[in-house]
Amino acid sequence: MGPDGDNTVASAYSGDLEEYGWEAPTGNLPSAYLTGYLLGKRALDADYEEAVLDIGLNTATPGSKAFAVQEGAIDAGLDIPHNESVMADWSRNRGEHIADYAEQLDEPLYSGDFDATELPEHFDEVLSNLQEDE
Structure with missing residues (x-):
């Protein structure tokens, strides 16, 4: 601050994922993770290497979309203080x-x-597209 x-x-907004081939609905855990990944890439491109998650008044529910966004940003390379216990299993992401x-x-x-039924494979494809764009 x-x-x-x-x-x-x-x-980053979940609608931005269309640019990387996302065709599924955007109100789910996989799109939250990918949106976080995209956000992390954009922050790094803007020369920021660290961030802090602020979920405001939202309940800190382990495995929630808020933490999926955080995990995506971390996996993109952004340094964000976190507790692994709140992250969803990779299968859920x-x-x-x-x-x-x-x-x-x-x-x-x-x-x-x-x-x-093809969502996990679609997720992998879009994540690969995001990673190739680095």
Whole structure:
């Protein structure tokens, strides 16, 4: 925080993931992780190497999207103080739980063309696209 208050130096929105091939809905754990990864890349590109997570008045629920964003930013190379115990299992970041649930349904989980059973592979592809852009 500077003398005039907080200053935003980098930002990312889940909608930005389309540029890297994201076709799935954006309100889930995998898109939160990837958005955090993109944010971390943008912060590093702006010559910032460290940050602090501020979740405001939100409840600090282990495995939540807020911590998925944080983990993505850390994995991109940003130094953020954290406790590993609040991070989701990697399988959840990849969306394996969503794909497993979608496989049990008679109808598609999502409207539109995206097949939720393919979410983990799609996550891997988009993460690879983000990493190649470094």
